[in-house]
Amino acid sequence: MQRFRGGFPATIDAKGRVKLPARLREQLEDGYGHEVFVCSFFPHELRVYPLPVWELVEERLLSKPAMKPALLKLIERVNYGQLLELDDHGRLMVPALLREMVAVEGEVVVSGRINHLAITKRSRAASILQEESLSDEELEELAGLEL
Amino acid sequence: MQRFRGGFPATIDAKGRVKLPARLREQLEDGYGHEVFVCSFFPHELRVYPLPVWELVEERLLSKPAMKPALLKLIERVNYGQLLELDDHGRLMVPALLREMVAVEGEVVVSGRINHLAITKRSRAASILQEESLSDEELEELAGLEL
DNA sequence: CCCGTTTCGACCACTTCCGACCACTCCATA
DNA sequence: TATGGAGTGGTCGGAAGTGGTCGAAACGGG
Numbered sequence: 406m407q408r409f410r411g412g413f414p415a416t417i418d419a420k421g422r423v424k425l426p427a428r429l430r431e432q433l434e435d436g437y438g439h440e441v442f443v444c445s446f447f448p449h450e451l452r453v454y455p456l457p458v459w460e461l462v463e464e465r466l467l468s469k470p471a472m473k474p475a476l477l478k479l480i481e482r483v484n485y486g487q488l489l490e491l492d493d494h495g496r497l498m499v500p501a502l503l504r505e506m507v508a509v510e511g512e513v514v515v516s517g518r519i520n521h522l523a524i525t526k527r528s529r530a531a532s533i534l535q536e537e538s539l540s541d542e543e544l545e546e547l548a549g550l551e552l
Numbered sequence: 553m554q555r556f557r558g559g560f561p562a563t564i565d566a567k568g569r570v571k572l573p574a575r576l577r578e579q580l581e582d583g584y585g586h587e588v589f590v591c592s593f594f595p596h597e598l599r600v601y602p603l604p605v606w607e608l609v610e611e612r613l614l615s616k617p618a619m620k621p622a623l624l625k626l627i628e629r630v631n632y633g634q635l636l637e638l639d640d641h642g643r644l645m646v647p648a649l650l651r652e653m654v655a656v657e658g659e660v661v662v663s664g665r666i667n668h669l670a671i672t673k674r675s676r677a678a679s680i681l682q683e684e685s686l687s688d689e690e691l692e693e694l695a696g697l698e699l
Numbered sequence: 700c701c702c703g704t705t706t707c708g709a710c711c712a713c714t715t716c717c718g719a720c721c722a723c724t725c726c727a728t729a
Numbered sequence: 730t731a732t733g734g735a736g737t738g739g740t741c742g743g744a745a746g747t748g749g750t751c752g753a754a755a756c757g758g759g
Contacts, residue, residue: 410589413631414649416747424746427636446688456714484707494746514649516631519614524629533628535595543622550612550666552593563737567717571736645718649741 414527417510421499425453426515429522430495443499444486445507446479449529451499453522456488461516462520496533554583561674562602564657568646569639572600573662576669577642590646591633592654593626596676598646600662600669603635609667 425433433441437455445451448478454462466483469476470529504510512527539547572580580588584602592598598674601609613630616623618699651657659674686694 411634411648413647418748418750422747427745465669468725492708493710496746514632518631530632530649531653533625534592534632535655536625539594539622539625543620543625546620547626550616552609552613556707565738567738569737574735640720643736648716 407432408519409433409522410519412514412516412530414528415513415515415524417499417504417513417524421501421504421510423513423515423524424494424496425491426521427495429515429517430491432493432517433522434495439491440488441489441491441497443489443497443503444483445503447484448507449509449525451503451507451509451524453497453524454520460519507550554579555666556580556669557666559661559663559677562660562662562671564646564651564660564671568651568657569643570636570646570660570662570671571641571643572669574642575670576662576664577638579664580669581638581642586638588636588638588644589633590636590644590650591630593629595654596670596672597655598650598654598656600644600671601667605667616619 409429409432411426412427413428415423415426417423433439433455437457440456442454442456442459443451444454463483464478467479485502485506487503489497489499491497509524509526512531513524514527516523516525516530556576556579558573558575562570562573564570580586584604587603589601589603589606590598591601610630613623613627616691631663632650632653634650636644636646638644642664656671656673661674661677663670663672663677
């Protein structure tokens with residue numbers, strides 16, 4: 406199974422178009438075709454799932470027996486997602502509704518996350534990478550991971 | 553399993569290219585080929601993993617059951633990494649995004665760290681080597697190590 | 700129902716970037 | 730001094746990214 410890896414810069418223009426970086430687009434189109442499902446789990450990012458992958462994720466979401474509040478919130482968000490196609494330049498046209506709900510526009514980073522792509526504001530990525538080192542407790546957690 | 557050992561000077565030129573020191577490059581290419589994954593765990597350094605090694609590390613990172621905050625931060629950082637190839641001179645082209653986000657440029661040190669290479673600013677390496685002696689507590693920790 | 704406004708997909712043109720290639724210097728060794 | 734490996738710097742063309750126009754379709758109000 407093809408894994409998405411790597412973070413690349415991109416921009417969302419005034420019309421809401423995002424050009425997926427070539428490296429990620431290759432991985433996407435070779436493995437799954439050019440249909441994707443775009444949605445948001447969290448306010449700071451958009452997620453782009455290849456359609457076949459999304460169908461599995463959706464299955465898993467809906468099959469959960471107990472409708473815990475967190476799950477309900479998630480499903481409500483997902484319902485505002487969109488099934489989209491890449492145009493011939495590999496661009497996604499993100500509908501106005503999604504753009505409004507998720508505050509991503511202008512300079513963004515598109516990053517591979519194993520089974521989907523994430524679109525986040527570049528400023529957010531920068532602040533995460535530049536964040537000062539982890540606390541002692543956090544370092545403790547990572548001990549034994551053999552990184 | 554090939555272990556990386558040794559610290560060597562290198563420079564990152566204006567285009568973001570780093571020539572891996574020959575000694576380390578031999579160890580890398582002989583053992584694993586010329587595909588690498590470059591990412592940042594901490595703001596002051598880049599890490600270069602041979603692809604086969606990275607796949608193991610990634611597995612270990614993702615398989616941790618409890619998503620502790622420190623782990624989440626780490627994974628988010630890793631998502632901005634890049635899959636790269638060495639050019640025919642053994643140089644890595646570090647993408648602008650990573651260069652911006654991790655403050656490494658100009659004079660650096662490339663050092664072997666068992667299973668990966670680290671790229672840090674040379675000034676940082678220098679200050680560590682010149683650092684004043686350890687505190688009493690720190691010396692205490694080291695007792696019995698037979699160094 | 701009709702028309703003005705908005706939205707979106709297709710198409711086109713320009714700019715930027717980066718990866719491949721080449722040229723040169725600096726040492727160490729013979 | 731000749732030679733080869735290592736490190737450094739630059740160029741150049743094709744690919745990738747960016748920005749715009751135009752027309753069809755969708756929508757809402759009168």
